[in-house]
Amino acid sequence: MTPIRFAVALAAGIALPLSAASADEGMWTFDAFPSAKVKAAYGFAPDQAWLDRVRLSSLRLTGGCSSSLVSGQGLVLTNHHCVRDCAQQISTGTADYIAGGFLAATLADERKCAGQQAEIVTAITDTTARVQKAIGTLTGAALAKARDGEVAAIEKEGCTDPATERCQVVTLFGGGQYKLYHYRKYTDVRLVYAPEADAAFFGGDPDNFNFPRYDLDAAFLRLYENGKPVATPAHLTWAARAPKEGELVFITGNPGSTQRLLTQAQMAFQRDVSLPALELYLSEMRGRLISAMAGDPEKTRTGQDLLFGIENSYKARYGQWQALLDPGFAGKLAQTEAELRAKVAADPATAQKIGDPWTDLAKLMVGYRDIYKPYNWLELRAGGFSDLYGDARAIVRAAQERAKPNAERLPEYQDSKLALLEKQLTDDKPVYPWLEEISIAYWLSKTREALTTDAPPVKALLGKESPEQVAHRLVTGTKLGDPKVRAALFSGGLAAVQASDDPLIRYVLAHDGDARAIKDRYRFEIEAPVTAAQSKLATARFAAFGTDLYPDATFTLRLSYGAVKGWTYQGVTVKPTTVFAGMYERATGADPFKLPPKVLAAEGRIDKTKVVDFTSDNDIIGGNSGSPILDAKGAVIGAVFDGNIHSLGGNFGFDGTLNRSVSVSTVAVEEALTKIYPAPRLLAELHAK
Incomplete structure (x- = not known):
């Protein structure tokens, strides 16, 4: 799921967020998450400690993607397509890291991504009253200048250390709310691992926005500061296990933009x-x-x-x-x-x-x-x-x-x-x-x-x-x-x-x-x-x-909840998981169904029954690319990389019967790091060994 998402027409079943959200709908802000609603639907509600840990482990990437901390040494999980630009930057005519993939054997081999910045939300403060007071009854140019001036003042007051902090006043509900998001930022972000594009985007344009999918669309970055990996005690647990159909899952990330509240x-x-x-x-x-x-x-x-x-x-x-x-x-x-x-x-x-x-x-x-x-x-x-x-x-x-x-x-x-x-x-x-x-x-x-x-x-x-x-x-x-x-x-x-x-x-x-x-x-x-x-x-x-509403997406941190599930459309039922056997069966040797040589060579070693990609009914949109998908314990079981064809009208409305997010499983990532691109250093770090 890249920063701009595809949307299709859905003729029936649309639930729009003009009333309180229904089913598993909603890209909720962390300071207004409907825990009671989740408890009523699934028998579990994340407490404040759970929410805080997940928030402090979630990162926004300036390229328009999301990501998460998955080790105590600043290791970051995201999508391959979120690091394509970095792989392109470090490539040369003799070393094409998009076509051939990239794996840093040591810390010294990790490569800096130009222009990239990673940001973690450390606080959210409601500044609605202050901004709206500055606007008052003004209109036109006076309104814009008063609003922008007050926002500038709030942001400058909120962050006193521009080297490590970033402050952003976010407009929610089209101006109904204004909130100051305070970020801890990291400006030295380096590429650690990215598979070949043919493995990450297997199926190419024909499979894009569809399911079944068989994509290894995952990559790792690392945060550095003062030339050294950042210590990140707040991070998510890596759980290389298959998703269970029907289980409660959460997606934390930065959905880019929706327009569900337009007239x-x-x-x-x-x-x-x-x-x-x-x-x-x-x-x-x-x-x-x-x-x-x-x-x-x-x-x-x-x-x-x-x-x-x-x-x-x-x-x-x-x-x-x-x-x-x-x-x-x-x-x-x-x-x-x-x-x-x-x-x-x-x-x-x-x-x-x-x-x-x-x-x-x-x-x-x-x-x-x-x-x-x-x-x-x-x-x-x-x-x-x-x-x-x-x-x-x-x-x-x-x-x-x-x-x-x-x-x-x-x-x-x-x-x-x-x-x-x-x-x-x-x-x-x-x-x-x-x-x-x-x-x-x-x-x-x-x-x-x-x-x-x-x-x-x-x-x-x-x-x-x-x-x-x-x-x-x-x-x-x-x-x-x-x-x-x-x-x-x-x-x-x-x-x-x-x-x-x-x-x-x-x-x-x-x-x-x-x-x-x-x-x-x-x-x-x-x-x-x-x-x-x-x-x-x-x-x-x-x-x-009432106030049990979620605002349109603004490329700021949100949390959605849902369940691992497939769907039925026009009499066809789609299962929520795919396995490696399907990947090899789908391969033709010609673009876009051409598997890279390393993937083909590993066929005899791969456990073909293991899950590659899976779907859930979480509410997502572009910008959620790279978002971790978590189980109830807050452990990572995958990374979101797309939505199914029915979810793509999500720019304007949500259909819980058909809308599905698509994620690559941690099982697939670990299988790849074990048998296709051997990376014992990364595996030991993910398992805290």
């Missing part, structure tokens, strides 16, 4: 505007990459990680789009909104307090449609998939914003964000010029197509050059591929940036004004009033259904 008008905007535009954007870029990589081994090696992400994102957004186009699914979404509106209408006090936020949001979506194209192409998609362009814009904007008081900056450049931004800008990472050129040229060509040749921003971006000529000039002329150059510009601030003769820096300085102008329009004319309206909707939900 009909907001969902219509996605259905009619944003999702179709994104699908066209991704599909054409996919085609350009495949064409460029065909017959070129080096481009295939260096482009495979980006292609993997684009293909996954394309399927994710296509499924979401189809979900909103499905009459049955859309009808249930409309019904839940109608039920909430009826409850508000029947409560005069609430109705008077909130007014009509549904109509407010409908009007705002009309306005958003008017500015979406320039906002999308000049701001959201600027530079396309180019790392160099992204770095240049971040350096320029950071310099401009740091010249302002902290409370007046764009949120992404406030003091609480700068340490991570600097790390991501200055860590050494490979740059592939051909990818940079194709990315920038594609963005410019699509911007011209969407905004028209005569649009002033397009004329400014291209001048008398073609998109390809601009991209070639910028990529071949820039020195931003050198981390020392990026570091000098970042530390030098506005003076260094304005004095730079780097063509990419000069290009951003010359043209980013149009992007910033449309960004401000979005922040002040759309985002701020949407926040105000959604805050009123939160008030309506609390009044109608």
Whole structure:
């Protein structure tokens, strides 16, 4: 399960979280976990000590994934696809660690992952009253500035040691709640183990979002500090045992984003505007990459990680789009909104307090449609998939914003964000010029197509050059591929940036004004009033259904509960587990059902009756990739890596009869570390020997 998830239309059985959650639904915050509900359903409820241990063992990775501590020496379990970028970074033309896998024989062999940061939640504080007081009755630009300024102050006050702490105020229920998440962060994260991509993603795109699965989608990282592994006395127990059908299991992680609380008008905007535009954007870029990589081994090696992400994102957004186009699914979404509106209408006090936020949001979506194209192409998609362009814009904007008081900056450049931004800008990472050129040229060509040749921003971006000529000039002329150059510009601030003769820096300085102008329009004319309206909707939900609700996912720590189980759909029953025998039976020797040589060679040694992957009805979404799946004792029995095809409408609603998470079992990981990729050092650490 990568950071962006695929969603499909479900015509029946959707339970939406406008009322108290039912069945095993919910991505619950740790400070509001419904232990009593779990006790009523399963006869067991995690106590505070259990919750605290699990929270302190759960990590958020800045690449958009989750993970967990599984030893006292900082060993971290996550998914293979969560470390693909790291494996790509350390690969060379003679050592491809995505194709061939990676295993560090000793601590000295563990390799640092550029740009990666791991974060553990140490405290959650409710700051709703303070933020809402700062907002008061303000609207538009005044609201956005007051909110962002107060958030900046809270985050700065909350963390006094930027070297080890990170503070983040999280918006929940669309503005109904604001909570300060305090993190202990680790900036030195190293790769320990990752199998070959053909083993981790066996079945490839055809099997993606489906089940049965036979994927060894697990990897290990390690936390370091001052050049040494971090001592982590709070960690989870490794339990290499098969899951039991029907047993209670928990998933702790950082689900990225759900949109279950959107109104009909907001969902219509996605259905009619944003999702179709994104699908066209991704599909054409996919085609350009495949064409460029065909017959070129080096481009295939260096482009495979980006292609993997684009293909996954394309399927994710296509499924979401189809979900909103499905009459049955859309009808249930409309019904839940109608039920909430009826409850508000029947409560005069609430109705008077909130007014009509549904109509407010409908009007705002009309306005958003008017500015979406320039906002999308000049701001959201600027530079396309180019790392160099992204770095240049971040350096320029950071310099401009740091010249302002902290409370007046764009949120992404406030003091609480700068340490991570600097790390991501200055860590050494490979740059592939051909990818940079194709990315920038594609963005410019699509911007011209969407905004028209005569649009002033397009004329400014291209001048008398073609998109390809601009991209070639910028990529071949820039020195931003050198981390020392990026570091000098970042530390030098506005003076260094304005004095730079780097063509990419000069290009951003010359043209980013149009992007910033449309960004401000979005922040002040759309985002701020949407926040105000959604805050009123939160008030309506609390009044109608009480506080036994969970907020939409925000890539912050959540806990879900459920049971190991399969499902039945259209008369077909799917069992909740797969075994190694099925993996070898599925292998054809051709992509994407090609097993790596080491896996094939181990066939005679593998116990083919052991479980590889399994399903449970936990509520998850993208960002849960790498999340540990725990038994009632809090022991790790697997790592979540995907959802089944029915779960993928989870962006908008949860169906407990069909939605399933998909995990790789600890049994499979241990079998692999014993018989395919012998790793006695890791096994001894996992078992605390």
